[in-house]
Amino acid sequence: MTDQPMLPRSTDLQARLHRVVPGGAHTYARGSDQYPEGAAPVLTHGEGARVWDVDGREYVEYGMGLRSVTLGHGFRPVVDAVSAAIGRGSNFSRPTELELEAAEAFLELVPTADMVKFAKNGSDATTAALRLARAFTGRDTVAICRQPFFSVDDWFIASTDMSAGTGRGAIERTVRFDYNDLESLESALAGDDVACVFLEAATGAVEPAPGFLAGVRAACDRHGTLLVLDEMITGFRWSASGAQHVYGVTPDLSCWGKAMGNGFPVSALAGRREVMELGGLNTDADRVFLLSTTHGPESGGLAAFLAVAEAYRTTDPVGRMEAAGLRLAEGVRQVASAMDLTDHVTVGGRPSCLVFGTRDPDGEPSQAWRTLFLQELVRHGVLGQSFVVSAAHTDADLEHTIDAVAQACAVYRAALDTGSVDGFLHGRPVAPALRSKAAPRRL
Structure with a gap:
């Protein structure tokens, strides 16, 4: 893959953030080390379940403010x-x-x-x-x-x-x-x-x-x-x-x-x-x-x-979240099954609080393979470290996400066929947010 960042202006602003804010973010879970290098958007605003970044790109967002937004941005x-x-x-x-x-x-x-x-x-x-x-x-x-x-x-x-x-x-x-x-x-x-x-x-x-x-x-x-x-x-x-x-x-x-x-x-x-x-x-x-x-x-x-x-x-925000989560989980599982990735790309948990899993060729949880999946989701307009929905996620948002998952799974499948993320992943893998050293994502 190219060494150029996928999101050049975001990458530049993230570097500036690191110079003035320890860790480059005010919450460790929001840190750039939680996203692929060159693919960590710096955002400008949001509406409903969508957010926009400084590079002019639009995303369907999951996690929604570290699970703090259930009714949608700007409700x-x-x-x-x-x-x-x-x-x-x-x-x-x-x-x-x-x-x-x-x-x-x-x-x-x-x-x-x-x-x-x-x-x-x-x-x-x-x-x-x-x-x-x-x-x-x-x-x-x-x-x-x-x-x-x-x-x-x-x-x-x-x-x-x-x-x-x-x-x-x-x-x-x-x-x-x-x-x-x-x-x-x-x-x-x-x-x-x-x-x-x-x-x-x-x-x-x-x-x-x-x-x-x-x-x-x-x-x-x-x-x-x-x-x-x-x-x-x-x-x-x-x-x-x-x-x-x-x-x-x-x-x-x-x-x-x-x-x-x-x-x-x-x-x-x-x-x-x-x-x-x-x-x-x-x-x-x-x-x-x-x-x-x-x-x-x-x-x-x-x-x-x-x-x-x-x-x-x-109203019934919980009911809407549960319904959206059920539809999303089923769509992701169908995509994974169609590409013979059922044991490698998983989704589970309560429908209103879904998490996805990524496993390596040996079937073990992997930060490198998680990073590859995140990288491809960002590339196709989906932002999130999970599939945690809000009541604002529409059918169109879910369809967009399932399509992005399909695109990501195609790359994931190709990488699995070679046995490695090498040549597919740009930069270093993500790292646990709570760890004793800045390495392996030291600046």
């Missing part, structure tokens, strides 16, 4: 609500009526919770949940499910491959357990020193086994441990009431973000009154410094949430 009711709210001022010295409306609307959606507090990002909410759990139980240890991500803060990041700079004691107060494995959870809780258990009820790739979540709830109760559900991804994608509603499990605390603002910054910590009040004024216990942020209650984010809640109340 008019949200944009109008935010515009109206910030036109009246965005930040004040006292609570606003909007804060009360947002809190009451949230608790109507999530009836397992008695109280809620808003913030701006998911890590604020999860770390506040841990602080509450430690105060409530008098314990320090946290049990974390082996799932991709829970927080940027030391208590979680210290347990990852990107732990440089974290406090030395953080990892000592962390135990891990496996999803769908109650025996490993019991082992983690055996010392009765765990303040809380953190997990996602489900992921895009894995559903809970029968009895697993009920078993987690029962184990937490037996060991005096709080159950914290991370609803960042599942909230407003599995249901407006979260995965806890879908699977019938009641957490002590739950943490929300991403799609609750359709891309606008707003997150939430919700839970039982007796736990949440440790950060309030209706307690005689030592008070917890819970969430106290200047921008947590700003008008734009809360107005966005209220508009999202109304869209979920009056």
